[in-house]
Amino acid sequence: MSSHRLSTGGQIDRARSVKFTFDGKALTGHPGDTLASALLANGIQLVGRSFKYHRPRGILTAGAAEPNALVTTGTGGRTEANTRATMIELHDGLNARSQNRWPSLGFDIGAVNGLLSPFLSAGFYYKTFMWPAGFWEKVYEPLIRKAAGLGKASYEADPDSYEKCWAHCDLLVIGAGPSGLAAALTAGRAGARVLLADEGFAFGGTLLTDRDARLSAMLAELEALPNVQCLPRTTVIGWYDDNVFGAVERVQKHVAEPDPGQPVERLWRIIAKQAILASGAEERPLVFGGNDIPGVMMAGAMRSYLNRQAVAPGKRVAVFTTNNAGYRTAADLEAAGVDVAAIVDPRATNEPGWNGKAKVLTNACIVDALGGKSVSGVSIAGASGVQRFEADAVAMSGGWSPVIHLACHRGAKPVWSDTHAAFLAPERQEGLSLAGAAAGLWSTEACLSDGSRKAAEALQLLGFAKVEPAFAEADAAQPAATPFWFAKGSKGKAFVDYQNDVNLKDLGLAVREGYGDVELAKRYTTNGMATDQGKLSNINAIGILAEARGVSPADVGTTTFRPFYTPVSFGALTGASRGKHFQPVRKSPLHDWAKKNGATFVETGLWYRAAWFPRAGETTWRESVDREVLNIRKNAGICDVSTLGKIEIFGRDAATFLDRVYCNGFAKLPVGKARYGIMLREDGMIYDDGTTSRFSDDHFFMTTTTALAAGVLTHLEFCAQTLWPELEVHFASSTDQWAQMAVAGPKSRAILSEIVDEDISDAAFPFMSARTVSLFGGKLEGRLFRISFSGELAYELGVPAGYGESVADAIMQTGEKHGICAYGAEALGVMRIEKGHVTHAEINGTVTPGDLGFGRMVSTTKPDFIGKVMLAREGMQASDRPRLVGVKPLDPKASFRTGSHILSDGAAATLENDQGYVTSSCYSPNLGHTIGLALIKNGPERIGEKVMIWNGLRNEFTDGVICSPVFIDPENEKLHA
Amino acid sequence: MASLITCPHCGQRPKEEFTIKGDAGLARPAPDAGADVWYDYVYLRDNPKGLHKEYWHHSSGCRRWLIVERDTVTHKVHSVSDAALAKLGGAA
Amino acid sequence: MPDLPTLRPALAGEPALDSTTIALQALPEGHLLQIMGATERAVVEAAIAAAGLEGSDVREAGYRQWYVVGDKQLSSKTLRELTSALPAGTFLSDQSHGRVRIRLSGPHATKLLSTGTAVDLHDAAFPEGRSAITLFGHLSVHLTRKSAAGFELIVLRSFAEALYEELHAHAA
Numbered sequence A: 001m002s003s004h005r006l007s008t009g010g011q012i013d014r015a016r017s018v019k020f021t022f023d024g025k026a027l028t029g030h031p032g033d034t035l036a037s038a039l040l041a042n043g044i045q046l047v048g049r050s051f052k053y054h055r056p057r058g059i060l061t062a063g064a065a066e067p068n069a070l071v072t073t074g075t076g077g078r079t080e081a082n083t084r085a086t087m088i089e090l091h092d093g094l095n096a097r098s099q100n101r102w103p104s105l106g107f108d109i110g111a112v113n114g115l116l117s118p119f120l121s122a123g124f125y126y127k128t129f130m131w132p133a134g135f136w137e138k139v140y141e142p143l144i145r146k147a148a149g150l151g152k153a154s155y156e157a158d159p160d161s162y163e164k165c166w167a168h169c170d171l172l173v174i175g176a177g178p179s180g181l182a183a184a185l186t187a188g189r190a191g192a193r194v195l196l197a198d199e200g201f202a203f204g205g206t207l208l209t210d211r212d213a214r215l216s217a218m219l220a221e222l223e224a225l226p227n228v229q230c231l232p233r234t235t236v237i238g239w240y241d242d243n244v245f246g247a248v249e250r251v252q253k254h255v256a257e258p259d260p261g262q263p264v265e266r267l268w269r270i271i272a273k274q275a276i277l278a279s280g281a282e283e284r285p286l287v288f289g290g291n292d293i294p295g296v297m298m299a300g301a302m303r304s305y306l307n308r309q310a311v312a313p314g315k316r317v318a319v320f321t322t323n324n325a326g327y328r329t330a331a332d333l334e335a336a337g338v339d340v341a342a343i344v345d346p347r348a349t350n351e352p353g354w355n356g357k358a359k360v361l362t363n364a365c366i367v368d369a370l371g372g373k374s375v376s377g378v379s380i381a382g383a384s385g386v387q388r389f390e391a392d393a394v395a396m397s398g399g400w401s402p403v404i405h406l407a408c409h410r411g412a413k414p415v416w417s418d419t420h421a422a423f424l425a426p427e428r429q430e431g432l433s434l435a436g437a438a439a440g441l442w443s444t445e446a447c448l449s450d451g452s453r454k455a456a457e458a459l460q461l462l463g464f465a466k467v468e469p470a471f472a473e474a475d476a477a478q479p480a481a482t483p484f485w486f487a488k489g490s491k492g493k494a495f496v497d498y499q500n501d502v503n504l505k506d507l508g509l510a511v512r513e514g515y516g517d518v519e520l521a522k523r524y525t526t527n528g529m530a531t532d533q534g535k536l537s538n539i540n541a542i543g544i545l546a547e548a549r550g551v552s553p554a555d556v557g558t559t560t561f562r563p564f565y566t567p568v569s570f571g572a573l574t575g576a577s578r579g580k581h582f583q584p585v586r587k588s589p590l591h592d593w594a595k596k597n598g599a600t601f602v603e604t605g606l607w608y609r610a611a612w613f614p615r616a617g618e619t620t621w622r623e624s625v626d627r628e629v630l631n632i633r634k635n636a637g638i639c640d641v642s643t644l645g646k647i648e649i650f651g652r653d654a655a656t657f658l659d660r661v662y663c664n665g666f667a668k669l670p671v672g673k674a675r676y677g678i679m680l681r682e683d684g685m686i687y688d689d690g691t692t693s694r695f696s697d698d699h700f701f702m703t704t705t706t707a708l709a710a711g712v713l714t715h716l717e718f719c720a721q722t723l724w725p726e727l728e729v730h731f732a733s734s735t736d737q738w739a740q741m742a743v744a745g746p747k748s749r750a751i752l753s754e755i756v757d758e759d760i761s762d763a764a765f766p767f768m769s770a771r772t773v774s775l776f777g778g779k780l781e782g783r784l785f786r787i788s789f790s791g792e793l794a795y796e797l798g799v800p801a802g803y804g805e806s807v808a809d810a811i812m813q814t815g816e817k818h819g820i821c822a823y824g825a826e827a828l829g830v831m832r833i834e835k836g837h838v839t840h841a842e843i844n845g846t847v848t849p850g851d852l853g854f855g856r857m858v859s860t861t862k863p864d865f866i867g868k869v870m871l872a873r874e875g876m877q878a879s880d881r882p883r884l885v886g887v888k889p890l891d892p893k894a895s896f897r898t899g900s901h902i903l904s905d906g907a908a909a910t911l912e913n914d915q916g917y918v919t920s921s922c923y924s925p926n927l928g929h930t931i932g933l934a935l936i937k938n939g940p941e942r943i944g945e946k947v948m949i950w951n952g953l954r955n956e957f958t959d960g961v962i963c964s965p966v967f968i969d970p971e972n973e974k975l976h977a
Numbered sequence B: 001m002a003s004l005i006t007c008p009h010c011g012q013r014p015k016e017e018f019t020i021k022g023d024a025g026l027a028r029p030a031p032d033a034g035a036d037v038w039y040d041y042v043y044l045r046d047n048p049k050g051l052h053k054e055y056w057h058h059s060s061g062c063r064r065w066l067i068v069e070r071d072t073v074t075h076k077v078h079s080v081s082d083a084a085l086a087k088l089g090g091a092a
Numbered sequence C: 001m002p003d004l005p006t007l008r009p010a011l012a013g014e015p016a017l018d019s020t021t022i023a024l025q026a027l028p029e030g031h032l033l034q035i036m037g038a039t040e041r042a043v044v045e046a047a048i049a050a051a052g053l054e055g056s057d058v059r060e061a062g063y064r065q066w067y068v069v070g071d072k073q074l075s076s077k078t079l080r081e082l083t084s085a086l087p088a089g090t091f092l093s094d095q096s097h098g099r100v101r102i103r104l105s106g107p108h109a110t111k112l113l114s115t116g117t118a119v120d121l122h123d124a125a126f127p128e129g130r131s132a133i134t135l136f137g138h139l140s141v142h143l144t145r146k147s148a149a150g151f152e153l154i155v156l157r158s159f160a161e162a163l164y165e166e167l168h169a170h171a172a
């Protein structure tokens, strides 16, 4: 292994060296190197093994389309598999490993797959599926899983951070080659907001390879323009509706130790008024035997390594080309002192103007590259038969394919051009135009001119007056291209899709077996299905299919281009939404009060709610919950109910509006009173329930369940704005304005009387009262409601949220002598089941008011309300609908679970015999046994009936009896105390 | 789907700020309109190819219900108006 | 009777941040009033003047909606005066506790906001005094430009901590 670095030249910083490792071996390169160029400079050509046959593979390209040189980089949580060595900027400490080899890259047992290749040809997967299933499972699948594949992902967490951001611009320029730079300069000088993105770390594109003297002045000018933002290392990955582009910036992928204050990658969403796609063109590989042997390289890539990183690909290079690119490479190789063995050109005449040393063989083809892990020579078939040339590298160029992926992300179809021998995208679409090589222009001068013109056009559409193109019009005339799909007479495997190991014969087989359609051939052969998505292979596959079918590539067509243009890390897509910031936490104003009282919290949606308040000595949650429930029914308790949705409803027509959204009447609700309301969906099923109070003629206050707080507000807005816009009604969500506390239990009045200034006796403040009250001797105002979910004498007190903790403290303090305790959502749940109150466990989207025993609440006098008409349907009123009842076990020591189904006594446990199910259940510490609410067919008519409570998942059977859903205080004596 | 909606009150915003409800061409029938009309209104929806008017709620913005007319094939948004103002015949 | 209840600001425990690039701080929980139904800013300004609140800031908050914002805590009496100063068809909802104000400023403020909101914050598109209700990450916020590099965010109290900590984390 010797150095392939030339002694002079290149755009690298020779004064500094960069240390890195490849497969554990310590190597050095220079700033300005990619991993690929540094490996080549170190004489390393073999960098990976192929997917299926484990063939030795080298570096084919110098860019994003690289199919072969896939490596794993980083260690631990920073491990990244399948990264392209051609895109990795060399940096100190870079740790890269080859993939898909065992035991070593040089000696790989899997290469015997090559000997099995008759069995691994196109359609292999489909054919083996048809063999006896056992054969597949026991023999083939394990074998393939072990042998095939790419890199391995890490199981460790990624220690780095990622970010997403939005950006806006007048003009987005994608690609900073000659066309893109000209476009950015034109727009930048005109004062437009310009974003210029390029996937490489250095701007310039082919100007870099060409060592064009104009480049540095162009870059300096762009850098100085404050309205131009340059985004190097940024790949635009998708074009979306309304001219939104996605892009990934690799912010810190090129540094040894990322700054933790900065993301390693940033996902951009760019809203561009206009965009120019100046993504250039991809050089096309040639299909001949052994075209995958390390040392065979794209001619343009070879020239790029030579001119940008001063790396010689070998000592003697054979050039196989259908166009001037191969000649340009040959000229630069010779200028750098590298021998060119021959220029092999399948065309009848050679490129005009060639005056180099190398001999040109026209009407000739390289039919085979020879060698194993490196090239030793080539077989050339020409007029004088097949001759062998010594060579240690091969440069190939089959012409150019415009990189049109983004232009086709929104449905535009590529169109075959005979003169370009390539597929082109529409040059101008709304918001996006193609410039330069992406539009099929091959010369630098034509690209500079086209980029300037397209930018001027785009700005004129935005109303910029008189935009001066940065570069003058140039002659765009260019010779017609000659398509060349494959060399005939190759002995070795001629690869079309390198990454998926699809070769020429596979495509022929696909056509013979009836899968010649481009979409079918793709799936049959897997051509174009690898991580590179066929960037190099699709065009040759189409040409080969066309030739085999005897049609034009236009008739074969292309597969569909979809985002993303290149693979995107999950980190970039996730952005900052991970760990603590995965989703926001929503905290009640009484959160800290609950916390200092020892609450155990439960997540309900985004809210954290106090579930119970364990005390010393309590070892299970049930002990805490039972104590809380018993204490509330005996003394009193205080519970945070701030998470319930709260909506202020204002307006002259607020009462009319409420009458239309609730199924029961609200228009006559007196000021100072609350009423339980049921809201239906238009199909007649219950949507949500809650209490609504009236504070003045034109001001109501609605509460919703916690779960549907947002949904109800949206529903009200929908009704007010789209159904009845003529009503004057306004909504303000006040969920967050109020710290709301339920104070329940026989002692609740005594406790609150010490805080509330007004008389709250039953006479002065009866059940369902709702008023603004004065607190602490006039120091604070709050809202007091005489409502009860627990069935006890109870109040809800709302105070401005910032005072919540202080007021809750005061209630605990005054309540101490009355035996008050804090209670959580679990105790609240037990008490409401004991009282037969429903929640969304019962309001499950399939119940009517009648099903829950609210049938008589539904207004018969109101002309209209949401759900009225559909609720009147026969089936909605049928008596055998599942309706709300209670269930309890026959034996008080027995229990059952929520979700269990109800069977008639003695009936077999089958779906047909299902009578309903338990919607809620709990242990009632007041009754000393399990109780449940259930929706049972004909339920209320079956009270007293013995049933079987069946849990099919756990195969549990409990003898039970149907009972009233109200287990505690059916006469409401406590409530009205 | 569109990526951006230009709210008549808030300006151009990404689709993440909106919630879509569906066909804005449906008129809520009168209570006595008959079972078939109500059945259509509650349950039956067209799935048009081409222009379609939908209700979009600017749920993370001004919270107004909008009528968005868009092309289900090209995804192009043709117009956005405030639903209430459109129905009242006023200007947004 | 227990003592006078004390106000506990939603972001009481959150540290302010003041670096050369970003400053972040919770603003005093003074007053924040939601006015509905007023068609013109002038109507709202006249009402707040009548109630003696000239120092308050009036901000657009959606179609015919406004926020009246200031550092001073208002008594129930003042609120009633302001309510009665509003013309018919205009309503007031006190959100002084329901929403929390956060100030974000510094040369990197725009960049930080762009990680969450799609509103174009370029000076020309979002000048001083302009407000927008928008999604910041997962949360709906009311955003106002107060100066070239100074912004104020208004967020629901229950999400204030989550938003503040997210901003703090990304400002570092």
Ligand SMILES: [Zn+2]
Residues within 6 Å of the ligand: B007, B008, B009, B010, B011, B058, B061, B062, B063, B064
């Ligand atoms: Zn809006």
